[in-house]
Amino acid sequence: MEGLLLPSIANVSVQSLDVSHEAVRVNVSSTSAGAECPDCGSESTRVHSSYLRFPADVPSGGRLVVLRLRVRRFFCPEPSCARRTFAEQMPGLTRRHSRWTERLRSTLAAVGLALAGRAGARMARAFGLPISRSAVLRLLDALPEPAVPAPRGWR
Ligand SMILES: [Zn+2]
Secondary structure, three states, X not given: OHHHHOOOOOOEEEEEEEEOOOEEEEEEEXXXXXXXXXXXXXXXXXXXXXXXXXXXXXXXXXEEEEEEEEEEEEEOOOOOOOOOEEEXXXXXXXXXXXXXXXXXXXXXXXXXXXXXXXXXXXXXXXXXXXXXXXXXXXXXXXXXXXXXXOOOOOO
């Protein structure tokens, strides 16, 4: 099921799906035994606690898709590290503090680049993605600067 729903994302497992009229909820958790402390790089398998995050994903079949992501918090095993605990990251799936999966973020960014703020937000809402004009603009601000192509015909 991971290959179908979350292709090219390593170390995640789809536990179950809840499908209702308006949304598909995908229960996802990590399959890795531990995680690396972002400060000192030590590997930890000692779980402190876990919590749920609900990043929105790209819609499917006209329904909103929302992940129900189980995120574990680990103890850092390194006594000299200033960080006591840290949350595991799921690269390629979502990023810290984001309400969106990475593929929804890039979809919204593409809509924003083509249509900018207000029209971009309208277009996203037509796809069933509630996003404000200012959120579209913030997304564009966060994109890396595009490389400026050399003008044609001047070489
Ligand atoms: Zn550490």
